[in-house]
Amino acid sequence: xxxxxxxxxxxxxxxxxxxxxxxxxxxxxxxxxxxxxxxxxxxxxxxxxxxxxxxxxxxxxxxxxxxxxxxxxxxxxxxxxxxxxxxxxxxxxxxxxxxxxxxxxxxxxxxxxxxxxxxxxxxxxxxxxxxxxxxxxxxxxxxxxxxxxxxxxxxxxxxxxxxxxxxxxxxxxxxxxxxxxxxxxxxxxxxxxxxxxxxxxxxxxxxxxxxxxxxxxxxxxxxxxxxxxxxxxxxxxxxxxxxxxxxxxxxxxxxxxxxxxxxxxxxxxxxxxxxxxxxxxxxxxxxxxxxxxxxxxxxxxxxxxxxxxxxxxxxxxxxxxxxxxxxxxxxxxxxxxxxxxxxxxxxxxxxxxxxx
Numbered sequence: 001x002x003x004x005x006x007x008x009x010x011x012x013x014x015x016x017x018x019x020x021x022x023x024x025x026x027x028x029x030x031x032x033x034x035x036x037x038x039x040x041x042x043x044x045x046x047x048x049x050x051x052x053x054x055x056x057x058x059x060x061x062x063x064x065x066x067x068x069x070x071x072x073x074x075x076x077x078x079x080x081x082x083x084x085x086x087x088x089x090x091x092x093x094x095x096x097x098x099x100x101x102x103x104x105x106x107x108x109x110x111x112x113x114x115x116x117x118x119x120x121x122x123x124x125x126x127x128x129x130x131x132x133x134x135x136x137x138x139x140x141x142x143x144x145x146x147x148x149x150x151x152x153x154x155x156x157x158x159x160x161x162x163x164x165x166x167x168x169x170x171x172x173x174x175x176x177x178x179x180x181x182x183x184x185x186x187x188x189x190x191x192x193x194x195x196x197x198x199x200x201x202x203x204x205x206x207x208x209x210x211x212x213x214x215x216x217x218x219x220x221x222x223x224x225x226x227x228x229x230x231x232x233x234x235x236x237x238x239x240x241x242x243x244x245x246x247x248x249x250x251x252x253x254x255x256x257x258x259x260x261x262x263x264x265x266x267x268x269x270x271x272x273x274x275x276x277x278x279x280x281x282x283x284x285x286x287x288x289x290x291x292x293x294x295x296x297x298x299x300x301x302x303x304x305x306x307x308x309x310x311x312x313x314x315x316x317x318x319x320x321x322x323x324x325x326x327x328x329x330x331x332x333x334x335x336x337x338x339x340x341x342x343x344x345x346x347x348x349x350x351x352x353x354x355x356x
Contacts, residue, residue, distance in 0.1 A: 062302030063311070069295035070315040076288035077152050078322060083281035084148045085327065090278055092145030093261055093268040098286040099144070100258030103136070103251035106290055107244075114244045121245070128236030129249050131229050136253025139226025142219040149209075149216030151201050151329045153320040157342050158196065158220050160316060161189045164346065165228035173232050182349065189345040195338025204328045316343065 083090055111118045121129050146155050164186040171178035197217050200208040234246045261268055320339065323329040 058302050062299045065295055065302070066299035066311045069292045069299060070311050070318075072288050072295065073292035074315060074318055074322065076285045076292060077147070077156070077319060078326065079281045079288065080144065080285040081147060081152050081327065083278060083285070086281075087273060087275070087278050089270045089273045090282075091148050091268070091270075092141060093265075094270060094274075094278075095144050095282055095285060096141045096254060097258045097261065097269060098282045099289065100251075100254040100256075102286045102290055103247075104255040107248040107251040111244050111248050114242060116242045116244050118245055118248045122241055124240045125237045125245060128233040129245055131233035132237070132246050132249040133253040133256075135226045135230040135233070136250035136255075137257045138253075139223050139230065140250075141254065141257055142226070143223035146216045146219035146223065149212040150220065151323045151327070151331075153316060153323045153339070154196055154201065154335075155216075155220050155223075156319050157316045157339055158193050159224055159227060160346055161186070161193060161342060162224055162227040163349070164189055165224065166232060167349075169228055169232050170235070173236075181352075185345040185348055189342050192338040192341030192343075192345065195334050195341065197338075199332045199334045199338075201329050201331050201335060204330060 080095055083095075143155060143159060164182060167176075167178060167182040168186060170176040197220075200210070200213050202208045230250070234243070237243060237245050316339075324331070
């Protein structure tokens with residue numbers, strides 16, 4: 001009698017889907033990877049849940065929520081940038097203080113709700129947890145600090161190269177399949193990044209500050225590296241443990257950064273300049289940042305990750321318009337060329353996943 005072959009088990013043998021784990025709360029790694037590799041979730045990723053309904057209403061609901069989350073994120077970045085420009089002494093370190101405490105409170109509540117002892121770290125995910133902690137402590141803070149010195153669109157579009165870098169890192173760390181197109185697209189994206197970051201952009205009536213510009217570029221590149229390693233870390237965690245470890249240790253990293261500033265680098269904080277306006281704009285940025293991430297996670301329950309992915313990159317176009325209209329930045333032609341190159345290189349794998 002011919003033996004029946006279970007296609008799911010055969011697929012699992014080749015590493016395309018993870019083996020079952022005793023933790024029933026762990027989401028499917030395959031769906032999580034699809035979500036994370038295309039940058040749908042921000043740093044505080046929640047459990048990703050594949051949609052079970054296919055009705056037009058449900059899909060429109062997911063896309064609408066996802067679009068709204070991106071609009072909220074634009075409000076976050078706009079509020080933070082406006083605070084930087086209006087109150088010159090305020091920097092990203094001040095924002096980290098606000099965001100760090102909000103992050104640990106929200107992720108602590110989530111861990112409590114999930115009934116997971118996040119202080120017990122299984123051996124299999126310790127490397128992933130460490131990377132998530134370092135991302136929260138160093139990576140994302142670098143992005144928010146860089147926004148003080150660079151246009152928001154420049155920071156955002158440069159950071160958006162991370163899905164391509166993530167594909168390279170996943171090949172070496174997780175032995176995942178690396179397509180030749182990923183290598184070419186990453187190469188093209190770096191050409192675009194070079195075009196953007198080699199041209200100094202200033203606001204109308206202001207002269208360029210080369211030292212600040214170099215600091216901003218360096219910080220964005222550091223944020224890009226940690227952003228890429230963070231996604232690999234989330235995959236490591238989701239394969240064998242509850243994904244709540246990921247946002248919690250990311251938040252703990254940000255809190256550690258904030259506490260370190262309070263204890264040893266108080267000169268980087270500017271309490272003496274904290275007016276009602278400063279507190280308002282920093283609080284709005286922190287709150288809307290958190291709400292944006294939570295709403296995108298909720299949107300993933302109703303729509304597939306590949307359909308939500310382009311929303312993340314459409315945000316960058318709106319931020320560019322924001323820089324031009326609201327903050328009066330002046331960009332050279334090469335900046336727009338690099339912007340388009342990066343946008344296309346990052347969008348191609350998303351469209352390929354949708355249609356092929």
